[in-house]
Amino acid sequence: MNRKTFIKQLSVVGCAVPFLQNSPFLKHASEDDFYKKVVEANAKELARLTLALSQPIKQLRRSLGFDLANLSAGYVEPTSRYFRQPEVLGMMEKIMSFLEKEQKPDGTLDFGNLSSPPDTAFIIDPLCAAARIIKNEPSLQSIFGQLQRFIQKACGQLTVGGVHTPNHRWVVSAALAKANSLFPNPAYVNRMNEWLSEVVFQDKDGVYLERSVTYAEVVNRSLIFMAHYGGKTQLLEKVKKNLTWLYYCMEPNGDMVTVQSRRQDAFMLRLITEFYVHYRYMAIQQNDPLFGAMVQFIETMPNFQETVEKDLLYYMLENPLLKKTPTNGSLPLVYEKKFDGISLLRKRKNSESLYLFAGADWPIQVASGRSTNPNFFAYRKGQAILKHIRLSTSFFSTGYFRGKGIEKTAKGYRIGQTIEAPYYQPLPNKYKKADGDYQLSQSTDGRFWNKMDFEHRPVSNVQTLKTEIVYEEKDQKQLLHLIVNGPEGVRVVVELCFHEQGELARCVPSSANPTDHFLPEGYGQFKAGNDTITFGPGVKKHESIRGLEGELYSTHFGTLRTNGRYVFLTSICPFQHTLEIY
Template sequence: MENISRKSFLNQFLGLSAFAVLSPYISKAQCEKITEEDFYQKTVQANSKEVAKILQVLASDIIDIRRRLGYDLANLSAAFCEPTSPYYQKEELVPFLNKIIRFLLKAQKEDGTLDLGNLASPPDTAFILEPLCVAATILKKNNTASLNEVKSSLKVFILKAGEALRTGGIHTPNHRWVVSAALSQINALFPNPAYVSRIDEWLSEGIYNDSEGHYLERSMIYSEVIDRCLITMSRLLKRPKLLEPVRKNLNLTYFYMEPNGDLVTNDSRRQDQYLPINILNYYHDYRYLAIKDNNAEFSAITRFIEGIKGFEEKISVDLLPFLLDEPFYLKPLPAPQNPSVNFEKFFKTTNLVRIRRNDTTTTLFGGNDFPITIASGRSTNPNFFAFRKGEAILKYMRFSTDFFNTGYFRSHGITHENGKYILHQKIEAPYYQPLPKQFKRADGDYKHSSSTDGRFWNKMDFAHRPQSNIKTLETTITSEEKNGTNELFFQTKGAEGVRVTIELCFKEGGLLSGLKKIEGASNDYLLENGTGEYSYGKDSIKFGEGISKHAKITGLEGEMYSSHFGSLKTEGMRVFLTGITPFEHRFVIG
């Protein structure tokens, strides 16, 4: 890429002369910060700092295969080829470039794969190929003789890996597009109709993207992976229709975003349903579509991401190689227009509700996959409610009963009636009668199967046994939001004398008042009556009325966890309310 003057770049890249105060989504201070700094030079500086760290690390032997090696090679390549970098054409980088690619070649298996995360894995090899192909594209434009070995070695590695991707298999839905995106990058470097044929074979399965913008895995981690893969395939294969699901997913992602950039993951079917995820990794995707579609709201989100804590450490450090690989990202963003910060969205395909009132947000979730089975690819999150007011964060609310050790409440969907959201669960726990004569076996060796309520397994042929003494527990939770305050009404009926527990988990590091500390627990409290308050920084959340009818606050997960000594307990400050069925309780939080 030709050397762009700093003044010219600033004018083109930032495009902010008409960028007035955009409140409350992007503040005036953020705008001023953006206009005062040369973003591209800042990116070069971030790359330089990263290269300095890489050189220190690579002074020692490379021991482990890790995906980061691909980014290390890409960052070194970008530094060597960028005229404004202090490492521009510095020969000291060349031995380290060769060191990385030699290690990868040595680790590469005969079939072209790497043991990276999984054994001999085509999709994991595809992940590392993304930055390696970016590096190869950058180096291809540079004729420095000392780069010949690394370019030749990169070609050998990439082509061998390309065969693994062209013929190899995958595990998860997003892997299809990771492999296809890598093949499109390889094809751009070393054209081969066989690569495109394999991409078409995967694409012929169809890209699932529902009416609201969810991909199959409903994961904020893997949705971003898919978005980036489809963008890569679209631009390199010249297939604009591949951007349609990306637009839908990025529109959805905004409504899942908290005011600080965190993303809601309650409805995920992957590991992030219990992990904190931030919108930072979506930067490339929003930036590309903002420019491509002249999308003012995506432009505002792009600017917002640039101001999130962690942008420099997690995004800027790896940004330069991608800017050199695809100069389209250097085109000016359209004038930003803030998306709404006052909305109520009911995502019916996953039974998730998002309500935002400026810096106050509410999340409701009732979309688990039944029967509940703990496995990757299934939604099992019991966090049915979450609430934020600025820095004060209720991470989740859960409801548990000791009804036959069935554990946490998980709603069978959400309905919306008269401005209220209704979550509901009905559990039946039977006792089993002797098998009818026609199903009895003299050897007693019956089918190993699940009990009809899904709580346990045994060789009892449960499906053919008459049931009796059926016990029922039915819970309804109604939630109504008014200007940032939520009123929840709990009702549990059926079996009597069952202990129920409401569990609230607030972000660690805050202050709680109006509560009773539980002895022997560092961060567990009871709200016996009245109201409590949680404060973090300048913000606070008030909640109540309290209720305390029993002291059981352990083993809330239920039998599917306790039999394997598992736990859903997370970091945080926990508050408990307890009752006995029949149970009715009104609870306000705001």
């Protein structure tokens, strides 16, 4: 399955996952029964591949490696209806012939990125799995030989080639560890050790550099492979810390909090199902009851068979440890956790959960690798989902509020931001140029660029906007005390975005766009299934709700608008308002 298809399916299943509420203690199915389900899931996947591979392979994609691993597993598993079936052999030969044709002389492949060592490393993982599975199968020795040549040629480049991102270092290292366990080569070990000498960063809460759920999966998988196949067992402690943090980033239905990410998933839906194999491995390897409970919970999710179970046979045949039954355990359903390194607060009480976020990277710049998400609050109550709250003002087109850290208060938490927007005086004489051609530079407040040599200009008429948001829970209500102080007349907009699956009540549709709503007064409601979120009181002092992103985005005709049902509270500076959510 390609990435776009997987993401599309996640958006469909995200709200349909059963909630884990009053039964935190989970118990596993018997080992034999579960393995039978795994074999059957693989057979269904092979039936799909039989149809798909009846046509010519037209495009190089990473999934071909997983297809080969799944075909290998079905072919060698005695209880499978595809055991040693000639059509499976034919499909394996077809994939290997295509991969050999696509492999470049230096051993790399083109996966969007051209001649990419790290992207090539991604496919080496399942190809090594396939090689390990068929290594002792007499009828597959020709394909094993093809795999060996392909893997060794690719790894020749992985021992010298470069990377782009933090996680690429560990993907390449993991591929070399797996290849070395099959085809020993000191160069593979040396390169892995060289990358590891840079150290896998992790903050005290277990968060990796990219702060991403998507790439946490990549890093955890890579560290597990290096531990299991490369002897780097000390890396498992990092995996354990990260998987624990990920649990507290999981919503009751299995959706993941991604607001803190420095990568593209900051605005995407991700599911805990992606971490199933990690939790299973660590639950068994370390006899961890929390991870064992996570394994059982993920198995209840409606997309489990389609996105996870179909690949499990090859994982289990590659690493028989995964066949064992994880220990039973329970999941904490009531907690309050503050993650200081990323300024993220997580709270949960059974089917209710929320986050408060103030951990964007400053200065705000639109670039992969920087955290810029303006969502500062989100709340869930069963199936009713308030996806995010944002706050924006008309103050010099600076756009959305983004807090700078979370401060604990006597009753709750405080986040805030102060923005200064100056005007610029003439340059001192010593910086003036005869031709008037001054340095192209960024304004001192970071809002724009011009050939004005801003660095050397005195400033004056400095305007200031101070925003403070204080969160507390009182009488089973979530309270947000919103305070915006700045020049009189600055417009303020509080943006609430609810999930597409649900209905708004007591709100007034905008005349400009029926998907936008105002709450002039009183309390609005959002209903989904049997659950209702009530919010208010409302306020409406203007209808200026466009261009909320600010000049940084509007200059490039960009938007941060997401799917959902929008409600806006609007006012004017100075602004003080307490928003109740329950």
